Amino acid sequence: MKKTIFTALITALCLHMNIAQAAVDATGAEKFIQKMTDEGIEQIINANVSKAEKQTRFKKLFNDALDLDFIGKYVLGRYWRTATSQQKTDFISTYRELNTKVWSERFDEFKGKNFEFKGTTPSNSEGQIFVNTIVPMEQGEPATVVWRVKQEGNTFKVIDIIIEKVSLTMANRNEYTAYIKNNGGNIDSLINNLKAKLK
Amino acid sequence: MPNNYRLCTVLAVFALATTACTTTSAQAQSSALETYNRAVYNFNSQFQKYILKPVARGYRKITNAYTRERISNALSNVKEPIFALNHLLQGEPVQSSKDIARFAVNSTLGLAGTYDVAGQGWNLPKAKTGFDDTLATWGVEDGPFFMLPFVGPSTPRAAIGLAGDSLVNPVYWATINDANVHDKIYYPYMALNAVSLYESGMDVLDDLERNSVDFYETMKSAYLQNRKGKAADDNAVSYDFGMDDEDEDY
Numbered sequence: 001m002k003k004t005i006f007t008a009l010i011t012a013l014c015l016h017m018n019i020a021q022a023a024v025d026a027t028g029a030e031k032f033i034q035k036m037t038d039e040g041i042e043q044i045i046n047a048n049v050s051k052a053e054k055q056t057r058f059k060k061l062f063n064d065a066l067d068l069d070f071i072g073k074y075v076l077g078r079y080w081r082t083a084t085s086q087q088k089t090d091f092i093s094t095y096r097e098l099n100t101k102v103w104s105e106r107f108d109e110f111k112g113k114n115f116e117f118k119g120t121t122p123s124n125s126e127g128q129i130f131v132n133t134i135v136p137m138e139q140g141e142p143a144t145v146v147w148r149v150k151q152e153g154n155t156f157k158v159i160d161i162i163i164e165k166v167s168l169t170m171a172n173r174n175e176y177t178a179y180i181k182n183n184g185g186n187i188d189s190l191i192n193n194l195k196a197k198l199k
Numbered sequence: 200m201p202n203n204y205r206l207c208t209v210l211a212v213f214a215l216a217t218t219a220c221t222t223t224s225a226q227a228q229s230s231a232l233e234t235y236n237r238a239v240y241n242f243n244s245q246f247q248k249y250i251l252k253p254v255a256r257g258y259r260k261i262t263n264a265y266t267r268e269r270i271s272n273a274l275s276n277v278k279e280p281i282f283a284l285n286h287l288l289q290g291e292p293v294q295s296s297k298d299i300a301r302f303a304v305n306s307t308l309g310l311a312g313t314y315d316v317a318g319q320g321w322n323l324p325k326a327k328t329g330f331d332d333t334l335a336t337w338g339v340e341d342g343p344f345f346m347l348p349f350v351g352p353s354t355p356r357a358a359i360g361l362a363g364d365s366l367v368n369p370v371y372w373a374t375i376n377d378a379n380v381h382d383k384i385y386y387p388y389m390a391l392n393a394v395s396l397y398e399s400g401m402d403v404l405d406d407l408e409r410n411s412v413d414f415y416e417t418m419k420s421a422y423l424q425n426r427k428g429k430a431a432d433d434n435a436v437s438y439d440f441g442m443d444d445e446d447e448d449y
């Protein structure tokens with residue numbers, strides 16, 4: 001009997017240790033987003049530098065902060081498995097470029113605005129967490145922006161941005177997979193269409 | 200009055216038709232609905248391109264941001280009694296009384312609702328709701344996604360909710376007894392509502408459309424995600440889907 005209790009206690013302790021190891025550093029994730037948004041506002045939006053320099057800085061910040069390889073794979077959905085390695089490389093590269101371009105244009109809209117941090121929410125996915133922020137608007141209710149963060153070791157990366165409860169990666173996934181499906185499963189057609197938007 | 204009933208009837212028929220389709224095979228229904236949705240989406244796109252957008256641009260040209268905010272506030276203030284009624288129907292009498300207080304303060308001290316005095320100085324923030332939320336509270340299912348002509352993304356419950364809200368609109372009831380006044384006030388009010396709403400989101404919509412390969416799908420995804428998020432209780436995270444599953448469709 002004593003042995004059974006002892007085994008149960010050891011098992012519980014091991015389980016607890018595993019959970020503790022798998023848990024995400026919530027404070028670290030929040031600090032990571034705080035640093036990223038502060039950098040974006042101070043060194044890009046409010047910086048007294050040329051537009052070209054702002055875009056260079058934004059590109060670096062955006063690519064450092066977001067795991068676009070992970071996101072790109074997710075948004076291609078079931079077609080990721082059937083894509084050739086060339087298509088995968090092309091898609092990720094185009095998706096990265098398009099998002100950098102689109103968000104560098106959108107980023108200026110955050111001028112004069114600040115992110116208020118509202119804690120974190122755990123995710124059901126291992127090694128992931130949601131960092132909650134709100135952006136007060138000039139009129140009306142503040143906008144909610146949630147950052148889905150993935151932790152690997154001591155490194156944090158953003159893998160989704162949820163604005164007003166709308167996940168941008170899921171919206172992309174729904175859009176891209178529907179496009180491929182409606183074009184007879186042609187992944188190249190999607191890649192070419194996205195490339196055309198870069199011009 | 201007959202016009203609003205006609206609108207309600209049309210919306211209700213749309214809603215019931217899409218719900219009734221559940222008895223046919225799911226795949227055929229989904230395919231037929233998708234064909235219908237894309238056709239209405241194309242119609243709405245043309246309507247926006249040739250009518251709504253030029254009018255919204257004209258509206259932007261003849262007004263400044265300050266004026267547009269005053270107009271938007273006044274239009275929103277008119278809807279406070281709708282919020283109050285629906286909060287009451289949802290079993291929230293305290294919030295309902297706050298909506299009425301907001302309406303009273305903003306209609307007087309807020310100069311016919313052009314300034315949100317209640318929200319800024321009286322600690323009475325706006326709490327939007329409608330008959331759609333009331334139906335949700337009563338346990339009415341949302342139903343499938345479908346496009347409404349002129350209106351845009353919807354579901355059967357949202358369409359019925361929209362019809363319900365328009366039936367209890369104070370401007371509608373204030374002008375109902377005189378057809379001449381009704382024509383001169385209610386319809387321009389409805390048109391201004393549509394233009395003001397579209398103008399406020401026009402740049403975001405343009406940006407999304409420009410960078411999208413299938414804007415209909417983007418819009419549908421955003422609309423359904425937002426509804427799902429709003430329907431989830433406060434502690435639930437509607438967007439915590441697994442990102443490792445390649446096959447999962449959402």
